[in-house]
Structure formats: structure tokens, C-alpha cells
Amino acid sequence: MMNYSVAVDRLHVERGGREVVRGVSFGVEPGTVTGLLGPSGCGKSTLMRSVVGVQIIRAGRVTVLGHDAGTRAVRGRVGYATQDPAIYPDLTVAEALRYFADIVRAPASDVSRVIGEVGLRDHADALIGRLSGGQHSRANLAVALLGDPEVLVLDEPTVGLDPVLRDELWELFTRLAAAGTTLLVSSHVMDEAARCHRLLLMRDGALLASDTPQRLRERTGESDLERAFLRLIQEVTT
Numbered sequence: 654m655m656n657y658s659v660a661v662d663r664l665h666v667e668r669g670g671r672e673v674v675r676g677v678s679f680g681v682e683p684g685t686v687t688g689l690l691g692p693s694g695c696g697k698s699t700l701m702r703s704v705v706g707v708q709i710i711r712a713g714r715v716t717v718l719g720h721d722a723g724t725r726a727v728r729g730r731v732g733y734a735t736q737d738p739a740i741y742p743d744l745t746v747a748e749a750l751r752y753f754a755d756i757v758r759a760p761a762s763d764v765s766r767v768i769g770e771v772g773l774r775d776h777a778d779a780l781i782g783r784l785s786g787g788q789h790s791r792a793n794l795a796v797a798l799l800g801d802p803e804v805l806v807l808d809e810p811t812v813g814l815d816p817v818l819r820d821e822l823w824e825l826f827t828r829l830a831a832a833g834t835t836l837l838v839s840s841h842v843m844d845e846a847a848r849c850h851r852l853l854l855m856r857d858g859a860l861l862a863s864d865t866p867q868r869l870r871e872r873t874g875e876s877d878l879e880r881a882f883l884r885l886i887q888e889v890t891t
């Protein structure tokens with residue numbers, strides 16, 4: 654059996670009295686980038702919260718690096734960037750990162766490394782509260798990179814970024830994966846899908862597909878991944 658970094662088995666999650674993840678199963682191979690795509694509200698963030706271990710689940714099992722998600726054995730080995738950055742606005746970028754580096758017991762040298770990786774070197778001394786939306790989300794991503802976690806769970810890390818920055822961040826994700834990190838990255842943007850090793854296409858709390866971009870194109874006969882996704886939706890609704 655494949656030694657998955659993240660394994661989700663028949664996961665069911667309820668939120669607000671409604672089942673928002675309905676029997677999802679998949680595995681994420683080590684050293685790969687897996688894209689989690691689907692329309693707003695389909696359950697992407699809920700699924701990611703389950704992988705990080707901060708979501709109460711109704712049924713099923715989520716294991717990360719061979720341990721139940723959120724347990725002590727995996728704490729510090731998983732980096733998580735949420736959609737809503739929660740970094741103190743009255744600290745500078747470097748101060749905030751030093752603070753979080755202390756919490757996750759990352760080496761002090763990590764602060765400068767992650768600032769460079771997200772392209773915030775020129776803003777290291779700027780107050781978090783004064784950053785633009787895109788700079789703020791990069792600072793948030795930098796926090797997740799502290800301590801060089803083996804698994805990175807990134808909820809829409811490129812939202813609000815211009816195409817050049819998005820491209821740079823995807824290059825970083827690819828580089829991290831090549832060095833052995835496992836990444837689960839959600840996105841609304843289909844052109845980012847092509848840069849993933851594997852795609853999870855989600856709709857209404859269920860997985861429509863879990864496959865490589867190439868196999869999804871072949872299976873649907875569509876060269877464009879957005880059209881391939883639409884075709885899969887047609888298949889299940891007709």
C-alpha cells in the first residue's frame with residue numbers, strides 16, 4: 654500500500670447542522686503538490702481544517718504522516734495558512750515572524766529565509782497592519798513555512814495576488830515539493846490547476862475526481878482544465 658503523507662478515508666463533516674463533507678476519500682503522496690479545487694462553499698476549507706486537525710468530524714478518518722490528524726505526534730510537522738490571516742497588525746513582518754518562530758520552535762534563521770521565500774524582503778520592517786492585501790497574505794504564508802514543515806496545507810494562498818507573484822509562489826510550491834514537502838493547496842483559479850501533480854475536484858461536499866491534470870484531460874477529452882471540470886459536473890448531473 655502507498656505510504657501517503659495525508660490519507661482521508663470516508664470523511665463526513667457537519668457544520669451548522671448540514672453535512673458539508675460527504676464521504677470523501679483520497680491520499681496525498683509525499684513530495685507532491687495536490688490542488689483542491691471547487692466552487693465557493695463546496696467544502697474545501699472544511700476539508701483542509703480536517704487535515705490540520707482543527708475540525709470536529711462526524712465519521713471517517715484523517716491521518717497525517719501516519720498519525721491521526723491534529724494529534725501531538727504531528728504537531729509542528731504541519732504548516733497551515735488559513736484564508737483569513739490572524740497576524741498582529743501592530744508588529745512588523747520580521748517581529749511577527751520571530752514571535753511565531755518562537756512558538757513553533759523554529760530556528761531564528763528561519764525568519765529571514767521565509768521572508769525571502771515569500772518575496773517580502775523589502776517589507777520586513779513594515780507593520781503588518783499597513784501591508785496591502787497581497788503582502789498580508791504572503792506574510793501569512795511565511796508563518797506557515799516556519800520550521801520547514803513536512804506537510805503544508807494552504808487555503809487559497811494566491812488570492813488577491815498579481816500574476817507575477819502568483820507565478821513566483823507556484824514556483825516556490827514546486828521547489829518545496831521537489832525537496833520532499835507535501836503540499837495541499839486550494840484554489841479557485843483553474844490556471845493554477847495545471848501546476849499541480851494531482852487534482853481533487855470538489856463539489857457540494859463530495860469529490861468529483863482525484864486524478865492528475867493529464868488524466869483528467871484524457872478522461873474528459875478537454876484540453877482546458879476548466880472545461881474538463883465542467884464536463885465532470887455534467888456527467889454527474891445528467
Ligand SMILES: Nc1ncnc2c1ncn2[C@@H]1O[C@H](COP(=O)(O)OP(=O)(O)OP(=O)(O)O)[C@@H](O)[C@H]1O
Nearest residue numbers: 668669673691692693694695696697698699700736
Ligand atoms: N462556522 C460555520 N458554521 C456553519 N456552517 C459553516 C461554517 N463554516 C462554513 N460553513 C458552511 O460549510 C460549507 C462549506 O464551507 P467551506 O468554507 O468549507 O467551503 P469552501 O469551499 O472553502 O468555500 P470558499 O471557497 O468560499 O472558501 C458551506 O456551506 C458553508 O456555508
